[in-house]
Amino acid sequence: MDTTRLGVMPEPIYSKEGECELSFKPITLESLPEIAPFLYRQTYRTCDFSIGGIYMWVDYFGYEYCICHDTLFIKGGEENNLQNTAFAIPVGALKLPDAIQLLGTYCSRNNVPLILSAVPEPAALEIQRLYNCPVTELPDWGDYLYNATDLATLVGHRFNKKRNRVNKFKNTYPDFEFEAIAPKNLPEIIGFFDAYMRDYQKDSPLFAYEESKVLQVLHEYGELNFEGCALRVSGKIVAFSVGEVIGDTLIVHIEKARKEIVGAYEAVNMLYAAYMTQRFPLVRFINREDDAGDPGLREAKLSYNPETILKKYNIALDNPLR
Numbered sequence: 001m002d003t004t005r006l007g008v009m010p011e012p013i014y015s016k017e018g019e020c021e022l023s024f025k026p027i028t029l030e031s032l033p034e035i036a037p038f039l040y041r042q043t044y045r046t047c048d049f050s051i052g053g054i055y056m057w058v059d060y061f062g063y064e065y066c067i068c069h070d071t072l073f074i075k076g077g078e079e080n081n082l083q084n085t086a087f088a089i090p091v092g093a094l095k096l097p098d099a100i101q102l103l104g105t106y107c108s109r110n111n112v113p114l115i116l117s118a119v120p121e122p123a124a125l126e127i128q129r130l131y132n133c134p135v136t137e138l139p140d141w142g143d144y145l146y147n148a149t150d151l152a153t154l155v156g157h158r159f160n161k162k163r164n165r166v167n168k169f170k171n172t173y174p175d176f177e178f179e180a181i182a183p184k185n186l187p188e189i190i191g192f193f194d195a196y197m198r199d200y201q202k203d204s205p206l207f208a209y210e211e212s213k214v215l216q217v218l219h220e221y222g223e224l225n226f227e228g229c230a231l232r233v234s235g236k237i238v239a240f241s242v243g244e245v246i247g248d249t250l251i252v253h254i255e256k257a258r259k260e261i262v263g264a265y266e267a268v269n270m271l272y273a274a275y276m277t278q279r280f281p282l283v284r285f286i287n288r289e290d291d292a293g294d295p296g297l298r299e300a301k302l303s304y305n306p307e308t309i310l311k312k313y314n315i316a317l318d319n320p321l322r
Helices: 029-041 051-055 096-110 121-131 148-153 157-172 186-199 205-219 264-279 295-302
Strands: 064-068 071-078 081-087 114-120 135-137 143-147 177-180 227-233 236-246 249-257 285-287 308-310 312-317
Touching: 029 051, 029 064, 029 071, 051 236, 051 249, 071 096, 071 114, 096 114, 096 121, 114 121, 121 135, 121 312, 143 148, 148 264, 148 285, 157 264, 177 264, 186 205, 186 227, 186 236, 186 249, 205 249, 227 264, 236 264, 249 264
Parallel strands: 081 114, 249 285
Antiparallel strands: 064 071, 071 081, 114 312, 135 312, 143 285, 143 308, 177 227, 227 236, 236 249
């Protein structure tokens, strides 16, 4: 991508009588059913366009939303600088140039720069072509995308170490059980996670935020369109995974396991992938989200041989009305 030229937007379209203007409001549990249909229609495969990717980070990024002309607009903090207001790529009925023009009008009226954040690569290429604009890659926020069959089977030399860890788990704990998350086992899973938070505390505000949202998701699980599974050893929960399906992609939002249970992470990863690909035969890919710049997490995600990393970009458009 060419990152040297300054992008200048065409003249923004001001709302005429009868046309809607962008007016943002907070994203809440009650607003998710209104937002969800737009997410199910887009095809970017990045976690930013999923209920979990938005709702679990709503307080961290300060996300708000607006629906205008059958198109979803989301506003929040810039990915690498929360102090800056930024916008997600609009998704819905409007063509991208028309949606960006509406954002330009909003930014002009509110005297804020027009910054698009966490822009998926296909949209970044289109915007660059339209506006000759500079783009900045966000290397810490790219999503790891895997072939679903690879993770569900661990077949082949590339997965020898992972497969061996799963086999060691099965041999060490032959009484293991794997089950879907349901109302009857949710209290046990919440109890497991309470203990997990106490035992594996980290001195990190980001970690603390993420853990608080995992707990919130578990308490609100029945109201979210998520699919999860739990792993037991000797009758006790030792791991669980939670995700959601968007089109042909399973997005894994949560994966937690007891570290002292040998192979628990590898086992829950494989068993969950196998369960979900059987339950949703159209799933071809599994998105295990970004590494947030954490070296250990990056190494772990790369060790599963991703099909690709879904790059994301920041784009600052020069708004002529500011």
